[in-house]
Amino acid sequence: MHAMTFAALFALASAAAPPWDAVVRIEVAAVAPSYMRPWEKAAQQRQGGTGFLVDGRRILTNHHVIENAVDIRLSKTGNSKRWRARVVAMGPDVDLAALEVIENADEFFADLTPVAWSYELPPLQSRVTVRGYPLGGNAQSVTEGVVSRVDCKNYRLGATSSISPGRSLVVQIDAAINGGNSGGPAFDASNRVIGVAFQGIDGAQSIGYIIPALLARTFLTAVVSAPKFRLADVPFRIQHLENRGLRRYLQVPDRVTGVVVSAPNDVITHLDGVSVGDDGTVPLRPGERVSLDYLITSKVHDAPTELSILRYGRSLTLRAQLVPLPPPLPRWHDFDCTPEWVIIGGLVFSPLTAPLIEDASSGGVRSYVHDIFTREVGAKNGFNTEPAREVVVLLDVLNGGDVNHGYEAEGWKVLTHLNGQAVESLAGLYFLWQQATRDGAAFLEFGFGGGTERKIVLEQAAPG
Template sequence: RARPVRTRVTPLLPMPDLFSSTSSPEADGTGALPPAKARKVGSPSIVRGADAALLAAAAMKARWSSLVLVEVTSTSPDYIKPWKMHSQRSCKGSGFVIEGGRILTNYHVVQDAIDVRLRKHGVSRRWRGTVLARGPDVDLALLAVHEDEEGRGDSFWNGVTPAVWCSTLPALQSAVHVIGFPTGGTTISVTQGVVSRVDCKNYRVGSSAFANSGGLLVLQIDAAINAGNSGGPAFCSDGSVVGVAFQSLGGAADGIGYLIPTQVCLNFLAAVAGGEYKGISDVPFLARELRNASLRRRHRVPDDVTGVLVTRASSHSALGVRVDDVVLSIDGKKVGDDGSVELRESELVSYEFLLTGKQRGEPTSVLVLRGGERVQLCAPLSQLPRRLPRNHGFDCFPHYVIIGGLVFVRLCCPMLEDKRSKGHHSAIYDLVNYQIARSFPPADGGGEGGEVAEILLLTEILAAPLNYGYTCHAWRVLDTLNGQRPKSLRALHQMYRAVPDGAFLEFVFSHGGDQIVLDATECRQSEPDILQLHAIPSATSDGLQGGGEEPAAPAPAP
């Protein structure tokens, strides 16, 4: 037999007034609440809070006049077919005015720009801009404004207040406001968040991310950063700039954006002020963690000592770090077994920022354990020679040489990043792995006197009667021409010109010793027809036809 459920009814108590000055009501015997004690609008605490909020908002809004919309039209060279250019494209980003009548933005916003237009916040007119300096390794660029070239009389600088840099690295959980012109609208956008993390990160992304100079400091924030925010400022609560928006983490990750911190920006500006920007210093060694007990004993590392083990070192660095050295400290900062150093109290980041975050020529002190003995090293760092050029317009250009329909180019990072290279990525990466990964930094191929031998690549065979039958030799590294190894495209062109008529050209390639043999006379006679058939203006790119010392003529192939 089911038993009835007895429910105990409890009288309802009056709800406390959450907005009164007390959280517990005073009963008057009837159960009724006394009238709520309303806080006066003019009370000192509210006035002080309102004044502080208004002052902060005013300080922030005063800096908005430094914001600039950057509209760019660009076109980039085709590194697969270097005699061509890619289609013209347009994009937009953000920037902001700094001291000296200049505008700072991201390098990737104005990369390959052929026309730059600048619009101030709240003004519809566009002014023409010019790129003064580029820093691809730090993703920064400096712009100038062409003043009143249309004769309209209104100055770009009217009502503009340059942004002010924050003097310190922001603390975790510090409030930040990211301002710019992202997608989703045409007017200014302001997003708010906090500094979530201070870390050391590779600024280079994409297919050539492995070719970076080393990790740089980065601020991670949870404020929204979208396409179009790039190059825009991030302000802290006092209205000063703590960083420049440049990346966001897409995909499943949400609310992860990255800022270039003030220190990196100021180093870039200082380098530009001192002359032509030449890039940050390369980390001159690679190291592995030193946490395994056997590995530590093998290198005679005491139990109370921490550090990292050098596995590769550049012979071109003045610092003098060697393979099997144990790096104990950098500039007096102790290096942990995992490669971390203390940034601030209880905050650890990679040791690389101590090397990449310096201005050129600034000395670096490194304490190493070498054969069980402590050795103090000190020298300024610099960029290291590389066989794999990294940036178009800096250390590489779309040069080529065509000999008998064989198209030769130099292997470089822009080739990996070229959209047309997607169909050839496996072949290119095989070349990178075999030709580059064996040395440090990637293709540290310097010879005597720092001379760097280029990696020459056969990318295509343009069909012609004289090269009939050679259809499967593309994407090979050229080893020798008639027994001699050309050190550059220029040297290859000069060696070809030095071979007499009636002799043969014997090209030998790596990966199995493949070879192609052509008649030198037929190559020269067929050149005009091949170029006309494929709409190619010249057999060599501009700049390779003259200059430099003539190499010794290679012996004709028998």
């Protein structure tokens, strides 16, 4: 009896695939758009990363691994064959994407088992193993380290980092995360996935970041019903409440902590029953505090949220179901925007988007780009106060004839009117232009608001 039981257990253990067999290599052919010259595209490039099998025959990876992909191929450990795949869900807010195999899927999944997830944040100093396919070789790579810190981080980098939905939980580890590791799993000592590798810091040693399993599972749950995932936005901007004069002005008792949100100067003291510190942090675990943002950005959409506030000494409770808010600008290429343009008499107009800002800032942020971004986003505290309006900018003047001779591109200008009528979107601009043409308007007068910009007037048709 004992021999049979041992044999059965041994056979079962031998048949079970090790968890790292679920880790696959991703090879991508990508074509990046150009938002500065929206009718053009960049040359095709090769990029790669790592993914791993999760329930539902999906491969989880980073969004930046498959960004701009025109062809995706997967390969397994110890197998030279490539299988075609496609993106079926994406969440650029959390840098995650899900893939499905689109040919010979049964063959691909025959000897693979989905990973097992960890359902708690890893303790500090606990062991972590990162598996993936970094640069420098074709075989699967293994790096080990420990959990150094759990914190909150803005997942959006670059010139438009301020338009992110809010900061989200991130786990810092000292195991190496190099180019190609992105999208790979990080395992704990029990071979459970505690997160998804997604970022290192150039020039820094032993600092890597993984997306916690909590966020990855939230993403996978949400995209079952909708292929595009967005975080619930943090619906307020805070000011620390550490100044004694400010506390007295707002009638905050000495033992009460919290943060200030403007209009009407409410003080948030608790979020979902969790006490908020004067510096905007909340307890995560004993001895650890992180930004209060994570209590919102870790939630699935429509989850109930409760705010306890003080309004000039009076206690109030606000309850709501938080959802993604209209962003101040479209945030992501091929998610909520694509390159669009209208050319009228050599004047190139395009919507103002975050990818356009990033494209224009690739060699450093130009002053006119910074000015427009500050006016359209920064002055509104990062919120979209006019969701029906699409900001249209004059990108360039393509000289080459009498019609626009004498007009030169002097940096971007926000278009506000055409022949005295308000421009609310690029489609609206096109409609007004066509209407003026049908009505036989002799001139097109482009207004750029403020009264200080030089006007641009084009003659519709040369005199006979």
